[in-house]
Amino acid sequence: MDILKDLAEIAGSENVISDQAVLDSYSSDLSLVRGGAPEAAVRPGTTEEVSKIVKWANANNIPLIPVSSPVHLYGSTVPKQGGVVVDMRRFDEIFSIDKTNRCVRFGAGVSWKKLTDTLAAEGMRVVMPLAPRGDRSVLTDHLEREVITNTVYDYGEPVQSMEVVFPDGSIFRTGSASAPKFPYAYAKGANPAGPGLDFYRLLQGAQGTMGIVTWMSLKIQSIPLIDKIKFAPFDDLDYVEKFLFRIMPRRIGQEFVILNNVDFAAILADTREEFEELRKTLPKYTLAFIISGLIRRPEEKIAYEEHFLSDVIRHEYPDIRLTDGMPGFPQAADKLKQILRNPWPAEKTYWKAVPAGNYQDLFFIARPERVPEFIDIVRDVASKNGYPFESIGIYEQPIEHNRACQLEFTFMYDGSADGADAEIYDIYYKMFKALHAAGAYFTRPYGDMGGELYQKAASYKAALMKVKNLFDPNNIMNPGNVCF
């Protein structure tokens, strides 16, 4: 078997990569997960080519590692058992923007920058995670279940339909895009559910182990006519959690975030020096959120939200100091508003890398009132291991009217120092274990986490293995990830 020749016959020789330096670049990413280089990489240009590649891989028992972005964060695209990288960057077309039904359909390689710029030209936007990298694949971030900052829409999930090449090579459309003749059918792909099963649920969180998704459709919204950002600096997390329980179910605001001084400084700073200065002077924690006036009567909408907030603060939460700007940080309001509504520019150092060059994230889902307890656990583990707690970034993302949240700890470090990666991995994993033991719910099992998580969730793992075996009996799709 000649892998390069076979792949060239399917996708064209110009789309097959054998250059060792390029292949080596796939063997690591921004995480601490390390693997081997793939035997080759291929950049298909059509769904049919992807299907042929998958069938070829099945016939030859060759692992496939799907990637869509030029930058990878969690180690799931690092080959664990060799194989061929299927790089989807040529799927970079935005197929349709439907303003009546408010949805957009786009390929796996479409970046956040391309999508948001294109939508903005139409007066539309997508809800997004906190400052996604401009060059990241939008589709990948939604498959990874990145948590969005906008909490006001009850439906929560913006994902609609997808096209996937399943591990047997069959081409399948999920949701209402499954209708015959799509995209020329009555159905426009707006409904994510079905057909028969909620296939999209099996594809999200799968780290590429359940198939290769070629395109996706997402809900879009009109760009608000007025946006006002609000800040509330604070020390007492318990008090602010109660305040959020009070206001967020009332459908106030759009994007909400809570950042500690480390993360907030990293977001605002352009240089390490600036970061250090800001970190010292910013409040311990800051709640920031945007209220918006939409396309009709925008001033009235802003007014009722502000009246509600001022009433609640005056009568129930007098210690909340809500302001339109950050006292002492005149640029903060404009800068954070921009950041909450746009991807991070690809040409600019990513905010988490500003302080020290490298970083590692640890995040999970929790009940908001338990956040202080989880922070104490991290402080305790850091203290026992001589790690400076005050250097850890903390970001709380309220979800679904604050009935839950994602809590993220970021370890910012200089990876060029000898043994730095190993040291960070050690502390990261200890914290993961301590948090998990205390009830933190890790839904995205990257790297070595899976072993620990699935040991506790044995029945779920057993059922998952059965499903995986149905879809991918040869385990060719990104083996070594999740629990497969």
Added chain:
Amino acid sequence: MSINKYAYEAIKAVVGEANITDDPADCMGYRSGPGGYESGTGYERVMTRLPGAICMPRTTKDVQEIVKICARYDLAFVPYSTGFYGPRSHPHLDDELIIDMKRMRDFEIDAEHFFITVQPGVVYSQIQQECFEHGAYVVVGGGGAQTSAVANLLNDGWSPLSFRVGLPQRRILGLEMVMPDGEIVKFGSLADSDDPFWGEGIGPDLRGILRGYTGLLGCLGICTKMAIKTLPFQPVVPEMQGVSPDTSLKLPEKRVKWINFTMPSLKSIEDAHIMLGNAEVGGAITKVPTFWRAIAKASCKEEFWDLWLKETEESVANFFLVRVMIIGFTSEEQFDYDYNVLTDIITELGGKERRTKPSDESWFKNADSAGMWLMTGSYVSVDYVMDSFDQAFKQGPNYRDLKDKYTPPLMPDCKDLGWFQSCEMGHLGYYEYLIYWDQREDTNGMDQFYVDSAKMNVRNGAYPALLSSHQPLYLTGPAYGPNYHNWILGLKKIFDPKWLSHPPLPLAHDEFCRRAAWMHDIADWPVPDEFPYPDSLKKKMAAAHGDI
């Protein structure tokens, strides 16, 4: 008729003598028919059987032990909560066991985190009242407030309130399933702890196999516990008023209001749906079938017909009414803001506000399903389609025209266009078409209409809901996905190799089409010579329904 006596004794040991019966009178009580939904159809006559026994477990452990006994004795079973889905919820073989979940009524509310945790015997009426008292609400599906919330969320789960709340699968959080082999699988955060607050799984989300657009009616196991997301409402508890059965909810002034608008045209109603979503205001918007207005006004069948027979095709075709709800989620000021935006939209479209009762009869704690068939004795929602507005608006004329071919036996409805509404803040257009018939008449046309409409949707590329439960899998399967049926049948094989959980679903409608002579002409799609049943099920099918 009864189940194996050793199996019966073993199950009796699990649930106690008081909670199992094979008394023919009790079994007759579980026959399909009295519910109205799909009553008197050919499907009901051909496919349903009386149960051989009924048991009523109390705990998940009871259910697990019962299912294991069924596996041991090769005893087919049907999970049954409130039985709304007519013949689809009943045994399709002789001597099946109904596992009636009504005793499983544990209920816990977590008001701060907006979810409840219930067993399958808990009905929406209880849930909605508790939610109201904690500033929350849920969508009560068209099946009514007397239906099991677990069953409803596994199979359907929407209403006009879905304008805000969204699709039902999003509201399923942690849950517990007894799989057909008796293994308990915990989903979401329950897989990792005792806290069911979060629905996504670790890695791929196995809620994907619970249901699709609609559900599988219990053919992949039994859900014994589910955490259900509720949504923040407004703080004033609506009061019940009236005397049963003429009750309604008195809506709090300046907080919740239904408003009816007379519109100049159908197009203006469609535009109102789109514009309301784009403006992101409101709690519901819907255009219902015209004859529902007569149902709502009538207190009996005769009164309905008195009212309805006054209508003509022309009067129905020129009746343009859209019904909108606004809710003061934030404050009375927000309620006013929504009202102002709504008024702007309606004015731009040439509509006029009508005087509307300050009450809700239908959607918060509805019991519509109990009165929906009063005019003919039988009805069914032949399909729901939920996708874009484009699709929703096109479906009305299509269903209307197809229905002509089958009227009678279907009830003449003056060519009404059916029901549409908006879901997920205007990101989804919803269409539903209901048909009515008198089950004393020849109902073959009703059975044929069901399948003919499925074929119409395949031709048009429309996306219907009832793909796996109410339509022939070998008709829709190759068309949608394509080949979604292969994955369902694959899952059935790995999780229920003996096909004991509600057989022969998901192939029940396929069976009906090949066993009912009046379906043979219309059933012109390819089907395999043999369905992929284990030998044991082939024998049971032959015993119950005869050889093919």
